[in-house]
Amino acid sequence: MSAEAIGIGMIGMGTVGGGVAELLVKEAATYGKRVGKAVELRKILVLDVAEVPEKDQAILPNGVLTDDGEAFWNAEGIDVLIEVCGGTGVAYTFVKKALEAGKHVVTANKALLAKHGIELFGLARANGVSIGFEASCGGGIPCITAMQFGLMANQISGMYGILNGTCNYILTEMTQKGKTYSDALAEAQELGYAEADPTLDVTGGDTAHKLAIMASLAFGVQVTDDQVAHHGIDGLDLKDVQFAAELGYDIKLLGIAEQKEMGGGVSVSVQPCFVHVDEIIASVSGPMNAVSIVGHAVGHTMYYGAGAGRFPTASAVVSDVMNIASGWYGDAFAKMNIWTDKHEPVKLVSKEDQRSRFYLRFDALDVPGVIAKVTTYLGEKDISISAVMQHESDEGEFTPIVVTTHDARQGDLDAAIKQIEALSEIDGNVVQIRIADIPK
Template identity: 40%
Template sequence: MTGKMLQIGLVGLGTVGTGVYETLCRNHDLLEARAQIPFEVRRVAVRRLDRPREVEIAPELLTDDWHDLVEDPNIDIIIELIGGTTEAYRLIKAALEAGKPVVTGNKAVLAEFGGELFRLSGEKGVPLYFEASCGGGIPIVQSLQNSLICNNVQSIVGIINGTSNYILTSMREKGTSLRDALESAQKLGFAEADPTFDINGWDAAHKALILAAVAYGIPLKPDKISVYGIDRVESVDQHFAGRLGYTIKLLMVIKHHTETDQLELRVQPSFVPLNHILSKVDGVFNAIAVKGDIVGETIFYGRGAGKNPTSSAVIGDLVLAMRERRHPDFHTGFRPYAKNLEVLPISETVTPYYVRFRVQDSPGVIAAIASVLARYEIGISRTSSTFSTTDGKGLTWCNLVFMVHECKWGRLKAALKEIGRVPNIDRHPVVFRIETFND
């Protein structure tokens, strides 16, 4: 064992903070033996001191003011696990300014303030670690930074939001509605009380932005990513997907187009072929497929959230931070090392699509849709439909599905706008991309 006792300041003792504290106590000897650095948790900051805790902790360790930790000259490293953006930003900034390395699991604060925080981290030579911000227990950040360092990353495609994946899995397996699946996820503790970012795709988008920044060195710019959530997925789409040989997943897609040196950056529900490994990733599990020019295909699979898996990532970073304190210059963190890649405009991105129209069951509707698609040179690969149902006004409706060949999203969008003007067709079709995984 070498060096002086390392003192840790832990801010936040909620789901992840509790897991981190418990693991640091339970596996203390193992960690010291492996890291070869003695350590202890010196202080823990929380919001409410009177709140009952799941973990036994000496009252003198607790404070309700995180400044006590940042300003304590004996504390060497800060772990930020409070969530949110405003206060977390202030805390991380203050810690870096005080010369204390920070470990965080907070994707929201990095997506919003990462540019500034990483600049500060670079200027001060004080590292900021963030493995737990992407994919919970999956070691994707350190893998991109270290193990895969010799690769030009060609693509990163994955399922990185456990709540939405649980909901989509329930809808497919039990035929439940999105709302019922969400309620069940909340009862089982798989979804937060406010699941807005899980449903609207922004939780996955924050993680995608971080991974794109790690893999390509591009600045973190939330306005550059195209984001659609699972809110438009209905059981009928899951049903069609299954019938046509697919399942629906909320996918993050980051793809480098070498010919134009542009980056495709998007999050949306997508049709995944049943023979692709990502189609088998169900429930709260996450999986991230990374393709590099040297390594080829790799896949990282595991629990994308939860107390213990996330603690595993936080503590991995903590040990790295302890080791790198001696040589902060070796930190591979968030250094831009690529050219400043442009993001490909979403209207230029190309995939095949699933388009579901709700139409009044009347002669000529299919022909009308097909003729507009033909005029836009969009080929149809398959069609399918449901039986008609009659609404309260005596009108009969059915769902018509068109699977269309690869085309630019901008072109399909223009065609759909025109189709929306055809009588007897609902103006807002449901559109999902079909991922082919060919390149």
């Protein structure tokens, strides 16, 4: 990189790209003072210049915006490539090309890193450059920097994150206003918090991408997106939201990664969880994100803020650019062994061997002996009950019964549920939801 200036090229000019461009242009003088050299946005590649909003085009100096790929890649003086076009197709090709050409990369693309991160980090190292990716997880929250550098003295035992603002908004509307899932989703789409096709968000896939990246950093292992089991909120019943409130819990879609012993197995999963209302993370509402990280020395830490949006995400992108421009980040990237290309493959704890407390709900015929049969099946699998709740009903009718358990092995619970569902007095399937106990 030049001692006088650092040149920036960017691919994509959507919501986040527009925010990045605005910050780089309007705050150029401030950023130059902070890193000791000019930070210059020199070229932006888009699919079609005509589709870029006029308000975003007006921000840019003449000649910066182009839809000519050859002109972009032949532009002189580009030291850092910002990738904000998304996806794992074209984005992968462009990022790989930039790294091979000796350019640093800054990306907000969690899907790309969750799938190809091991390869791309190794490629960056081989070519003497680095990858900044703070914006890939948690939007504007500096949780990646915290794990990379701020918590380096710790052995991390657990992470518990609300990492998708769409889902958190929907769940907030369901828990605080009693809306159904479909009504809350429709409102989220109207307000721009949810995509027209919200599948990746509401099924937990987006959170799984982020958790793979964060778990890799936290535990020093290689975790890919296909190793993160995920279950979303799209099947959540308002009944369970109401029962949660009666029991003193809120419901959050959590990405959870845990390593109980140093060097031991790692469990990674995404699912709706009951979180006690006294937990700080239970109070995170609307489209906001939060991550709790537990270290053996520091204890419980928490990071909160906007998980998406034009300027929160752009803030993280530009911060990575400045860290690279200052020189220290590239040096750290080259010398330290905290990125996934230097890690061993993860040893996963099987789903059956994961342990937690659980909430169960089933519709049972209101006749004598049903609860006794259920408790017997649970007891035979060494599952202890912490509470049972049943509303008054007419004898002989089906009524919902709620059971909460003490700590139990998932495989044992699944076996007991199979027996419970086979009872003639039980109608339909048993609903199970994890109760998340976040270490203090």
